[in-house]
Amino acid sequence: METIQLYKQDAYHKTFKATVLQCEKEKEYYQIVLDQTAFFPEGGGQYGDRGFLDEVIVFDTQIKDGVVYHKxxxxxEEGREVIGTIDWERRYCFMQNHSAEHMMSGFVHRHYGYQNVGFHLGEEEMTMDFDGILTMEQLLTLEKEVNEAIWENREVIVSYPTKEELETIEYRSKKEIEGDMRIVTIDGVDCCACCAPHVQKTGEIGLAKVISVQKNKTGVRVTMLAGRWALQDYGKKQEEVHEISKMLSAKVGEVAKTVAKLKEEKEKLEYELVALRLQMIQQKAEQTPIVDGIACMETEGLSGKEVREVCNCLMEKAEIGVVLNRKEKDEEEFQYSIGSKEQDVRKISILLKEQLSGRGGGQPKMIQGTAVGTKEQVEKVLMDWREQRDD
Ligand SMILES: [Zn+2]
Structure with missing residues (x-):
């Protein structure tokens, strides 16, 4: 027997009396069937209601073949009379957002001819998919229109037209429902087939705000918040802005400008820092002693670019310039850059590979890579290279 669905005629049924017709165990939970219910079962992109049957928590509501299952x-026990109470705050948020969705979809259809091809009402967020492209600018114009209509407190009417009457009505979402067609009309805004509970007057929505838009395969996905969710979102964002404004010591309306200025200053400082670091390591390179024509410098934490720069400095003053750069002082692995203005140094990378687990290579005048060992071990590799070269 199909459950009498009280929400279909009156979305404002918060509590109701009902008789338990069936109670079945299903895995870890029970599915309770009543003779009538105000609990809205999941459908059409909206989650099922939660609440209580007497003191027993209902955590979800589903429908199958017209029978509503309270989980x-x-x-x-079967036969018991219970008082059903739905989680009204949650449900009312769904109603505010669902009605706002119809309004937005109605205006989108009117101005652009796009259909709403996907709708999801999550726990604190609503998304709508349209089969055409909309920019944020266009959506903000639509948002204005939606809010004007909200404040005009227009009526939301639920009706069950006959087949003949239906043929004379223009409405959206023609395939949504089987059986009795339930039409939700928002006066002067939209007409749509829908099974869900809605607010009675648009003024109850209070506010609708478009949050984001992104392209997807069919067109765009729009995230919008209405009613209490919009207010909560406003609160969260205000808190964020206040936090940022405190940290920046900037007025609330001027945080973006202040951040842009800070970013600019940071870039300037970074640029100066890079120049100073380079100057410092160049000075260190100049002080590096030359032993047997080799200037070998050990460094830490330099960037790849800096390692090359230092090597160039060393090559200016010695026959062979060598930089051994470690991420940290006591690390065994190092990054190397070895160069010479006169010599072909490529064979050194082969010796480093053989003797110090080296990797890398390069041009005749400069090689780069990584290896493992001490400065003394590298100096020995260089001696070996010289001996081989002079043989
Ligand atoms: Zn709907």
Missing amino acids: TKEPI
């Missing part, structure tokens, strides 16, 4: 963790 609980405890059983309730």
